Amino acid sequence: MSDLLAALTLQAGYNAALVAIGAALLGFAAGAAGTFLFLRKRALVSDAVAHATLPGVGLAFILMVALGGDGRSLLGLLAGSAVTAGVGLLLVEWIARRTRLAEDAAIGAVLSVFFGIGVVLLTVIQTMSSGRQAGLESFLLGSTAGMLYLDAVVIAVGGALSVLAVWVLRRPMTLVSFDPDYAAACGYDVRRIDLAMMALVMAVTVIGLKIVGLILIVAMLIVPPVTARFWTERAGRVIWIAAGLGAVSGYVGAAVSASAPALPTGPIIVLTATALFLLSLLFAPARGVLAAVLRHRRFQRRVHRRQGLLALARGELIHDPLTLSVLRRAGLIRADGVATEAGRAQAAKAARDEHRWEIARLVNQDTALTGRYDGLTPIERVFTADQIAEFDRHLGPPRPVAGDAAGA
């Protein structure tokens, strides 16, 4: 536990602190960039982009070795991965636009083929004399164990630049995410903004290769925006909530991973993000599962209360156990099912309101108003006091409710 605390407060050593800060910046940028992708309903394009980085890593390594370097410069490898990721992205666009294939098929095709080519290149590199210790496999799942200061700086600067790009482009990208046709009519070049969005996603992917790895980096782009969506209905806030959630996942994940052996950084970051997602799915105030269940129960109780009151007014027996318990708890009937004073009063009111609605439908031809009858909305909320008085003239004086509910 103290190890974890030390890691969380950046006391677990120089390397761990670097990784935690880098992961937090990366998470921030990924959450923000992923939001646009999510709102545009193209979340899985990032999966194609991520897998398409692998051949670039291999090619860059081969090229750097051929030019006489040792091939392990992170900047060079990332540059190579960005090139093939870009090619993969353009191919997805091209296939989806130029052929009858849908975008999901294009994504799957590019993803698997580029990854296959990447694997072929990795086996080629393994046969090269300088390739045996290249450790390029670490890009599959990320590895932070031997991260150098320079690598951390590259990641931090890249993350900061991505955040800046999100800030600059947030308005046009939000507009395009919601209504591309309207954006086009406003004079925005939708295609170019889409490409900018994708370039941003690509940048985040490439920066994340070292920490999270190319298979799981999509999670950093998808999970935080989906999580953030539970907490707000406003696009401007989704972006920054997603960014914050991404940063927290990155930071906590990197710290937890540094606190004990055999806790790989990438998966731990992703699982932290998943935990936040699950919490939000269950407990978010408006869109969460718990809130929906509570809302449903409240509605159910209102319906049962209303139906119970009407049954009391008509002197009918109530058999439904839920109705009985709702009425009993509200003090409207006694334990033996006989209506209390308050119950008789409310039953009379409910029955009278039903009759008022009947009159309202006869007198008032405005279906926009009478159509709001759903058995639950109080009539006072639909009609004015004068109108209700008018209905009451047709009805005559209120009638009291006598009966007992459960027989007796």
Added chain:
Amino acid sequence: MHAEFVQLSLTPILIGIFASVACALPGNFLILRRQALIGDAISHVVLPGIVVAFLLTGGVASMAMMLGAAGAAVLAVLLIEAVKRLGRIEPGAAMGVVFTSMFAGGVLLLEQSDTSSVHLDVQHALMGNLESLIWFKAKGWHSLADPAALAALPDELPRMALVCLVVVALTVIFWRPLKISTFDEGFARAIGLPVAAIGFGLVVTAAVAAVAAFDAVGSIIVIAMFICPPAAARLMTNRLEAQVLWSVGFAVLAAVLGYVFAGYGPLWFGGAEAVSAAGMIAAVSGLILGLACLFGPCRARVGQGRDPAEA
């Protein structure tokens, strides 16, 4: 040369062909239903499935692994549906959340447990090891008639052949309901077909094919074969029957050419060692799809002729 071919290359090629065909067949319907990425999701969640199976049984018995993987695939499909409905999230994002989380869980479990004694690691899961499935006892073509030699065939071959056969049989038996519910769900429902069950059955079949193929050849081939051959076939014809046949043809072609290029290609270029066959098969299937995108007779959308200004 012949003896060497039978010993080293025959079984991997056959396994590659069976795996490719078993994945390509359900892939046709997945693509038409815009569910192409289910294959991607399934092939990711197979990893946690086999890790859990390993932890529960303590061994690498292939039956337990298959069951674990199939269980994980079904669980993933149910979870995706649950996230989609409970959270009102679009399908792509729901899929992304579920499969990355499960994959991350699988990697973590793998790192936490002691699997150093057995052949179980992420790289193997991704890339497979087609080249290692050789037939030690084979002396030449005549070994095909020798019961002792046949008994020593790698387990993967009969298993993959069986799964391939089952997938073919299912496709033939359920051809009409599959076809109708894929093209016109409303009509299928109106004539009383259990549309939801057909959809789920298709995904489960795909999962079984993916799991069996994954065991033998790794998950790259699985994703590539779910999508590339059917997608290329889709650009060749407007008829489903023809499309399925094209896709099987493309799958076989990719498997054979991919294996040959991987095994012998480097030798032609003066290299000494073979490259990954699984990766090469995926690359060849991509090449086929690329050619189909450029030259396929039915590549344009219906009603959208080629624009002379753009051509």
